[in-house]
Amino acid sequence: MNTDLTNPKDRADGSVLSRRSFLVASSAVGGGLLLAATIPVWARATPGLGAADTGHQLTIYARIAPSGTVTILAPNPELGQGIKTALPMVFAEELGVAWKDVVIEMADYLGGPMGRQGAGGSMSTPTNWMPLRMAGAAGRQMLIEAAAATWKVKASDCSAEDSVVTHGPTRRTLSYGALAERAARLPVPDLTKVTLKDESQFKIIGTSVLDPDKARIVVGAQPFGIDVKVPGMLYAVFQKGPVFDARVKSANIDEIKALPGVSHVLVLEGSPRVLEGPTRGPADDGLHHGVAIVADSWWRAQRARQKLVIDWDEGPHASDSTAGFNARAAELAKQKPESDLRVDGNPDDAIEHAAKVVTAAYSYAFISHATLEPMNCTASFKDGKVEIWAPTQNPAPGRDGVVKALGIPPENVLIHMIRAGGGFGRRLMNDYMIEAAVISKQIGAPVKVLWSREDDIQHDFYRPGGFHNLTAAVDEHGKLIAWRNHYVGFARTKYFNNTAVPALDCFPAGFVPNYALRTSRISFNMPVGPLRAPGDNVHAFVFQSFLDEVAHAAGLDTIEFNLTLLKNPLPGEGAGKVGGNAFAPGFMASRMIAVIERVRDMSGWKDRSRLPKGTGMGFGWYWSHLGYVAQVHQVSVDANGVITPERCWVAADVGKHIINPTNAVNQMQGGVLDAVSAALGQQITLDKGRVVQSNFQDYRLLRNRKIPQIDVVFVPSDFPPTGIGEPPYPSAIPAFCNAIFAASGQRVRKLPLSEEKLTI
């Protein structure tokens, strides 16, 4: 199949590939063929990753050795989402190499040629899908041409499969390894004109492949960031302020210096925080104020910290509290909103004259990322250059922060990206990287900075809390005619953090004639940032729960109520135009409808009245990061508010191919439970400007008990594959909460559930 740039289905990935796409092929050092494909860089910024780069970007870098081994450089960091395996699978598929011949190497951050090399927003798959296929197909074409030239036959009589080129008429074969050198001397094909594989012939895409790191993980041999050790390395802890932005006035430095193993005690002056602006994302890569203790072992540094006494200038936020925020939110809810972000029709009028009006206030707490591997980084500064080993999701702003903090040129910063023990958005920020670089420079030795769990919980970039004051109106037939939201959110500046405020096109916008999104701001000073499915991870809870509430008030089946809404968009809406990007179309109601119908049928929704008393089913759907997901959860709730999750059914449309099914199912199941975990007990609260929670005894994650069976079905569609890290999360929370309502009659309007006297 040729890539048809005019075909709407391929437009999504094809249109971004102009004639400027090209492949560079050359002889590899040590023999063989080196392939490097370069493509124009994306037109659209990725949420959480900042603005898009301009110019060209290396999309693949691969080497075919004379031995036949194909080494593929993985550009994007691995945090457990599986991208280190998935992208090479796409390239290997088109190259026609046997997967057993593939070796994947993690790239360093190259500082530009491979783009930002970030992992976030479930964007690695959609942005790389077509470029990797084209690059692989071009490589295959060169190997076939090399074989044809060797045999002096027509290339069209040859085919390639499993790392071997075969001449059809004579059945002669040559291996890729044997052909690599000759292929390296051939002219390079135009990337946009290569012939892609017939997708029905895929042999690697769609098969379950195990990330080779996992064989090392199960025997304790896979290095994570925390495991890095370099010669002469010292260990550091960095005590940050109890109140955000607190500054060190004085500390008992001499006493700490005298403790066993301690070599340095440094008072570090932080950099000013970069706050939200009209366009800037949250990546906030400055240095905190604080005191660093450097010792010959981490334990000695950590033990010395117990004796550290710092006199802080706590600044103007030392009396901030969650109770104060809640009181302010209640005041604002009663007042006229500050701004109208979107108003369609006349919602106030429609609500005033409606047959039925439903009003509810929803809210949710701040939460922390709490990756199990605490923040850490190792840096070695020497002769004006710094080498960094970082478990980061987003090396580009880290590099920029290091450049600024150290006053050295970008080319003097080398960042190795080390497997990270979870990201969830936390490692889009690189504060730990800057700490390590600054401390290494000051002490003149390599250093590993490792945060304690308490550092980690109390110095996160939190998922912001928020308050939604909702009113909906239905007509006498139960049709939704108006929806009004007064969102009261947290803002450090004139602007909300871009992960806090609902998007203007958040459903049911575009599907209800009278709609209003109005906002008011609560001033605060907590660092905030993206967390898995930013924005959606809370807005799905609010909007899908409230829709359930409205359907219930109208006496309608909530699934049918949602389907009716989706089937009746306002003109021009719901047809792929809103919320898409260069790689995939925007929201298409038809795809969502198919997924909802699938989950309705697989869950036995219509028979739910037969469930025993105290047991119920709940439903939710959400379109998140280009993925369509709908879920039904079944739970029981006893008289004491103790919840038992019983079953979950999840249907998802993330395009026409599931690249690595074992990983995709793992991500879906984990995403559902991650969301349930957040809903159940996670919250960050402030008292006297300080984060109250400190470790897992009071920041509660879901534990391995009462784990429900989770059935996952992928509903294929005719669209390019999109990412899978974020989509399962948002709809899990309303499905779970709506199930609690069905089981117990208790409507959940506030997260976490522990605040509503519900536990697991």
Next chain:
Amino acid sequence: MSYKFQVNGIERTVDVEGDTPLLWVLRDTLNMTGTKFGCGVAQCGACTVHVDGKPTRSCQLPVQHADGLNITTIEGVGASRIGKMVQQAWLTVDVPQCGYCQAGQIMAATALLERTRNPTETDIDNAMSGNLCRCATYVRIRAAIKQVASQLEG
């Protein structure tokens, strides 16, 4: 002060302060980094090792109390039949996502199966609920344990 104990069947002597948790002796003194730091307060289970066969949070065991004990870590647990089977099941079922907690999970699961060849759901809850997985791979952790149990039955 010097302390002597067995790690994975090999006698090791370390010279550190007695209150140093075994976790940091393993990781930073003996360069055995398979055992992970997650919380430092016995809440997450990432640092689980076996001490004389019992699953133990190494972040809570001062090395002075480890003197003379037999320690098994993730690097050595595969030497036992069940340990090896658990590691293999973790790959067959493809349990890990980020993988950071999985050393502790494997140590806890191995201890469970050494003790109880055919664990009930409640046995699994009790043995495994002290080990957090932030990626929430709990469905597959349970599936892998059951897979080993069924192999031990057969």
